[in-house]
Amino acid sequence: MIDKSETILEGIDLVKHFGGGGLLSSPTIVRAVDGVSLQVKRGETFAIVGESGCGKSTLGRLLLRLIEATAGDVLYEGRSIRSLSQREMRRLRRELQIIFQDPFASLNPRMNVRDIVGEPVALHGLAHGNERRERVDELLRTVGLLPAHADRYPHEFSGGQRQRIGIARALAGEPKLIIGDEPVSALDVSIQAQIINLLEDLKEQFGLTLVIVAHDLAVIRHMSDRIAVMYLGEIVELSETDDLFDNPLHPYTQALLTAIPVPSPVNRTPKPLLQGDVPSPTAPPPGCRFHTRCPHAKALCREQHPRLEAAEGGRKVACHFWREIQNAGAGSIAAPPASPALTKRLELYRTWRDRQDNAGASGC
Amino acid sequence: MINEAALRSRETDLAVDPLASPASEPLLRVENLSIRFDGAPKGINVVDDVSFSLAKGKTLCIVGESGCGKSVTALALMGLLPTPPARIVQGTAHFEGKDLLGLTERERADLRGNSTAMIFQEPMTSLNPAFTVGDQIAEGILRHRKVSKTEAWERALEMLRRVRIPAPEKRLRAYPHELSGGMRQRVMIAMALANDPQLLIADEPTTALDVTIQAQIISLIRRLQEESGMSMILITHDLGVVAEIADEVVVMYAGRVVESGSVEAIFEDPQHPYTIGLMGSVPSLGRRQGRLATIRGSVPPAELMPKGCRFTPRCPFAESRCATEPPPLVEATPKHHVRCWYAPLEQHRGAVS
Numbered sequence: 001m002i003d004k005s006e007t008i009l010e011g012i013d014l015v016k017h018f019g020g021g022g023l024l025s026s027p028t029i030v031r032a033v034d035g036v037s038l039q040v041k042r043g044e045t046f047a048i049v050g051e052s053g054c055g056k057s058t059l060g061r062l063l064l065r066l067i068e069a070t071a072g073d074v075l076y077e078g079r080s081i082r083s084l085s086q087r088e089m090r091r092l093r094r095e096l097q098i099i100f101q102d103p104f105a106s107l108n109p110r111m112n113v114r115d116i117v118g119e120p121v122a123l124h125g126l127a128h129g130n131e132r133r134e135r136v137d138e139l140l141r142t143v144g145l146l147p148a149h150a151d152r153y154p155h156e157f158s159g160g161q162r163q164r165i166g167i168a169r170a171l172a173g174e175p176k177l178i179i180g181d182e183p184v185s186a187l188d189v190s191i192q193a194q195i196i197n198l199l200e201d202l203k204e205q206f207g208l209t210l211v212i213v214a215h216d217l218a219v220i221r222h223m224s225d226r227i228a229v230m231y232l233g234e235i236v237e238l239s240e241t242d243d244l245f246d247n248p249l250h251p252y253t254q255a256l257l258t259a260i261p262v263p264s265p266v267n268r269t270p271k272p273l274l275q276g277d278v279p280s281p282t283a284p285p286p287g288c289r290f291h292t293r294c295p296h297a298k299a300l301c302r303e304q305h306p307r308l309e310a311a312e313g314g315r316k317v318a319c320h321f322w323r324e325i326q327n328a329g330a331g332s333i334a335a336p337p338a339s340p341a342l343t344k345r346l347e348l349y350r351t352w353r354d355r356q357d358n359a360g361a362s363g364c
Numbered sequence: 365m366i367n368e369a370a371l372r373s374r375e376t377d378l379a380v381d382p383l384a385s386p387a388s389e390p391l392l393r394v395e396n397l398s399i400r401f402d403g404a405p406k407g408i409n410v411v412d413d414v415s416f417s418l419a420k421g422k423t424l425c426i427v428g429e430s431g432c433g434k435s436v437t438a439l440a441l442m443g444l445l446p447t448p449p450a451r452i453v454q455g456t457a458h459f460e461g462k463d464l465l466g467l468t469e470r471e472r473a474d475l476r477g478n479s480t481a482m483i484f485q486e487p488m489t490s491l492n493p494a495f496t497v498g499d500q501i502a503e504g505i506l507r508h509r510k511v512s513k514t515e516a517w518e519r520a521l522e523m524l525r526r527v528r529i530p531a532p533e534k535r536l537r538a539y540p541h542e543l544s545g546g547m548r549q550r551v552m553i554a555m556a557l558a559n560d561p562q563l564l565i566a567d568e569p570t571t572a573l574d575v576t577i578q579a580q581i582i583s584l585i586r587r588l589q590e591e592s593g594m595s596m597i598l599i600t601h602d603l604g605v606v607a608e609i610a611d612e613v614v615v616m617y618a619g620r621v622v623e624s625g626s627v628e629a630i631f632e633d634p635q636h637p638y639t640i641g642l643m644g645s646v647p648s649l650g651r652r653q654g655r656l657a658t659i660r661g662s663v664p665p666a667e668l669m670p671k672g673c674r675f676t677p678r679c680p681f682a683e684s685r686c687a688t689e690p691p692p693l694v695e696a697t698p699k700h701h702v703r704c705w706y707a708p709l710e711q712h713r714g715a716v717s
Contacts, residue, residue, distance in 0.1 A: 051574035051575065051576060051577075052545075052574055158662050160662055161662075188429035188430050188601065188662075189429060189601055189603075189642055189645050189646060190429060190641065190642060190645050190658065190659035190662075191429075191662060192645065193644075193645035193646075193647075193656040193657070193658045193659070194658045194659075194660075196647070196656055197655055197656055197658060200655070215574065215575065217575070217649070218604075218646065218647040218648070218649050219647050221647060221648075221649060221652070222647030222648070222652055222656070223647075242651060245649070255576060256575060256576065258579075259575045259576045259578065259579035260575060260579075260604065260649060261578075261579070261582070261602065261604030261605050261607065261608045262604060262607060262608070262649060263603040263604045263606075263607045263631070263643075263646060263649075264607050264631060265606075265607040265608075265610070265627045265628055265631050268607075268608060270583065271579065271583075273576070273579050273580055273583060274576045274579075274580075275580075276530075277544045277546055277547070277577070278574075337650075338643075339631065339632040339633065341632060341633045341634070342631070342632070342633075342634055342640070342643060344710055345634065345635075345640050345708075345709050345710065346640055346643065346644050346657060348709055348710060348713060348714065349637065349640050349641060349644060349657055349680060349709075350644070350657050352680035352681050352713065353641075353657060353658070353660070353680040355680070356660060356680040357660070
């Protein structure tokens with residue numbers, strides 16, 4: 001049994017600034033990630049959510065040391081991975097894997113599937129010759145692909161299948177932790193559901209820890225145990241999933257939840273919307289970075305930067321006035337229940353769907 | 365009108381048009397539209413026998429996944445489909461007493477950007493990077509109206525105000541790359557609405573945008589629609605967006621309409637297995653309720669498309685009949701149509717044996 005209280009991966013005051021370096025480069029500095037600390041517990045699904053440019057993907061890459069941090073540290077199983085040599089790091093990569101958003105861009109078009117999935121197996125010296133072939137076949141079956149297709153090239157597969165290839169490759173080294181960088185956002189809805197279920201099955205089967213970087217809050221609510229909400233390079237709220245959706249504390253989280261279109265035409269009430277765009281991360285506003293769009297901003301917010309402070313239930317929030325603005329659960333989501341007809345037919349659908357899986361050869 | 369009557373009597377099972385009545389002639393009525401791409405297998409149309417209608421001031425959402433033919437339908441209506449490879453096999457699209465599909469290139473160009481307009485998913489690729497925002501909005505105005513350049517620029521400025529762009533005087537002289545994604549989409553909308561179109565076709569207008577910006581754009585589109593009374597066809601794959609904005613919904617799968625009806629009917633009483641599977645695939649925003657329902661596999665390539673119902677290989681309820689006999693689009697409840705042999709499912713597929 002996995003001990004869910006144990007920290008597997010920890011980021012400490014991570015900072016990543018881009019630009020401003022060389023003689024000819026421009027002096028503007030993009031503060032992509034600016035002082036982020038978080039702990040991922042073994043066996044959980046941890047989500048990092050935010051809008052484009054908030055630094056969530058950069059943070060994901062920092063946690064795997066795919067890019068070097070400007071400052072701060074990353075501990076994997078209590079050991080700093082920033083001080084590891086290239087060689088030690090490469091050995092560690094077996095355990096820390098990543099799945100990318102775009103399954104079209106992340107597979108080498110000139111390699112067939114057997115080579116793509118077999119490469120990490122060979123690289124880490126896990127299996128040779130026939131054994132390797134079998135290992136690749138097994139991995140393909142695990143992700144719902146036919147081993148008979150191993151000689152095909154990426155362009156011969158659909159988007160969902162390519163994402164499965166990417167997942168098989170990530171699994172090849174028997175990882176302990178996988179970071180999914182928007183793993184389903186490029187896929188069609190029906191394919192998205194397949195991949196979400198696959199990731200959940202694999203997590204169960206192999207005892208994985210998942211870190212999901214995403215912007216789709218419905219997907220995140222469905223998959224994750226805990227959520228970190230990012231805005232302009234900082235975590236503004238960190239909480240258990242249900243708590244966050246039932247009672248968002250930070251005004252940005254509230255605004256994010258309010259903005260989600262609810263798939264029910266019953267109560268179409270005009271919603272209070274955030275105005276304006278996210279400021280540029282090259283010049284984040286002083287004080288609280290959200291104050292330029294915050295409906296509750298006061299003078300203090302423009303001057304003083306709020307710390308990420310502890311709230312009830314192990315939650316964390318970075319807002320001067322989070323206690324004051326908790327009137328009537330603004331932004332909490334009340335998804336209306338599905339209609340009786342839909343509930344009935346969906347149940348019927350699931351029953352027949354299970355039967356289809358049991359009867360058919362390739363259930364995905 | 366004779367022509368239409370003939371069409372209808374020929375295809376009686378395609379009782380098309382829930383809104384058409386002598387009293388309120390719809391603004392747009394598409395009937396039996398089929399489009400084929402050269403090189404596709406014989407008899408496989410990328411858009412197959414699609415019919416729908418749109419009343420004045422209303423919003424119709426076309427929902428479906430990649431490759432279902434929703435964008436091709438829209439491009440055909442705008443006369444933007446490249447021929448070859450695309451060919452319109454049959455069908456009509458009546459708009460203001462004209463058949464949009466039978467117009468000459470010149471007539472189409474007169475209509476496009478004037479009484480019909482379109483906005484696209486990716487505003488960066490649809491705006492010309494070499495011209496300022498003002499130039500591009502004014503161009504459309506000068507093409508369709510007898511006005512001076514100064515007047516056109518004034519109108520462009522007014523349009524930027526209407527789409528709530530801050531500091532519009534400054535933005536008028538900005539190039540597209542100087543604007544954020546949300547601002548670019550506002551500019552696209554300003555361009556599309558500059559000549560007060562009666563019909564706006566929006567192809568995934570918010571898909572590329574962040575969720576807070578998406579909410580802004582949806583609320584903007586809705587407000588502009590109320591102000592101007594235009595009709596809109598919105599193409600999307602996002603059921604949330606549909607629920608927020610649609611009056612009528614058409615669900616497409618692999619080039620065919622599988623279900624159509626009012627937005628309430630589709631969400632409260634979905635009939636087609638594909639619609640139901642789609643709704644089960646979307647994670648709920650409420651507390652987690654077990655695993656997602658999924659639709660198995662993916663859309664088959666054209667050469668493997670079944671003769672009958674195109675959803676057959678993925679449908680849990682399918683039987684041998686489905687693969688060979690295409691089901692008609694029949695009225696399930698008044699103004700709610702579904703293309704399935706076994707709808708309503710609880711009647712025909714309820715007894716779990």
